[in-house]
Amino acid sequence: MSIAGGLPKAVERARAAGCDTLQIFTKSSGQWRARPLPDAEIAAFRQACVELNVRPVLAHASYLINLGSSQEALQTRSRAALGEELDRAEALGLLGVVLHPGSYTTTSEAEGLARIAEGIVAVLSDRTDQRTRLLLEHTAGQGTNLGHTFQQLGAIIDTAETRAIQPIGLCLDTCHLVAAGYDLGSDSSYADTMAQLDQHVGLDRVQAIHLNDSKTPLGSRVDRHAHIGSGHVGLGAFRRLLTDPRMHMLPMVLETPKEGSRATAAIEPDPMDLENLRMIRELMNGPTP
Numbered sequence: 001m002s003i004a005g006g007l008p009k010a011v012e013r014a015r016a017a018g019c020d021t022l023q024i025f026t027k028s029s030g031q032w033r034a035r036p037l038p039d040a041e042i043a044a045f046r047q048a049c050v051e052l053n054v055r056p057v058l059a060h061a062s063y064l065i066n067l068g069s070s071q072e073a074l075q076t077r078s079r080a081a082l083g084e085e086l087d088r089a090e091a092l093g094l095l096g097v098v099l100h101p102g103s104y105t106t107t108s109e110a111e112g113l114a115r116i117a118e119g120i121v122a123v124l125s126d127r128t129d130q131r132t133r134l135l136l137e138h139t140a141g142q143g144t145n146l147g148h149t150f151q152q153l154g155a156i157i158d159t160a161e162t163r164a165i166q167p168i169g170l171c172l173d174t175c176h177l178v179a180a181g182y183d184l185g186s187d188s189s190y191a192d193t194m195a196q197l198d199q200h201v202g203l204d205r206v207q208a209i210h211l212n213d214s215k216t217p218l219g220s221r222v223d224r225h226a227h228i229g230s231g232h233v234g235l236g237a238f239r240r241l242l243t244d245p246r247m248h249m250l251p252m253v254l255e256t257p258k259e260g261s262r263a264t265a266a267i268e269p270d271p272m273d274l275e276n277l278r279m280i281r282e283l284m285n286g287p288t289p
């Protein structure tokens with residue numbers, strides 16, 4: 001949800017759309033700079049979450065952050081920015097900060113993975129009392145983006161956790177799973193994908209799920225989100241995930257396209273958000289009478 005007009009507005013937007021959980025950017029996603037959060041806004045945000053019963057809330061980290069970069073300046077900037085994201089999320093009482101692990105650009109997969117783990121350790125070591133969790137997002141694997149195989153995520157987490165104090169969580173994205181080549185299209189392929197996830201990362205690490213359809217097919221490694229039911233994920237895949245008892249307690253959020261015709265400051269729900277939510281709930285509970 002948009003934070004236009006201040007962070008508490010995002011909670012109001014979530015409630016107006018009938019959501020009981022929420023994901024926000026705590027700052028502009030395409031800028032390094034962040035305005036400081038006034039104490040009054042933090043307090044109003046926390047109060048809105050309680051009063052409107054929208055909990056837990058997730059943050060998505062800025063897309064500019066690349067812990068895998070071999071350029072020292074970008075590496076330093078990325079670590080500082082991730083630290084700031086975690087601090088803001090902690091102040092706001094959020095469950096986790098979702099981070100795309102990073103890309104290796106001009107180096108190699110192995111070097112990228114090592115740099116990402118090192119970056120995570122550096123950031124978390126400065127924040128040993130942190131309650132907001134870092135949640136690595138499984139990615140579609142576009143270009144040199146890492147984190148699209150469960151082995152890569154397992155490698156980052158194993159290396160980082162031997163040196164950082166806090167446990168590191170995982171965020172799944174249905175669009176990214178399919179784009180990265182993990183099939184959810186039948187009961188047996190879904191079971192196989194989850195078994196692989198459990199083997200290489202651990203199912204108990206999954207703390208959040210992004211529900212998105214994919215404009216591009218299985219294994220395309222292209223990250224294009226689509227409305228639920230209109231892409232290559234398939235309604236059966238959503239149903240399997242939504243009715244999997246191992247996923248029942250997890251916050252799930254949509255990152256589907258907005259209709260775009262509304263003013264950004266609007267509180268009224270986006271019609272496509274409502275439609276996507278209706279489909280998701282129907283797949284979860286069966287059609288409402």
Ligand SMILES: [Zn+2]
Pocket residue numbers: 137173210255
């Ligand atoms: Zn996502």
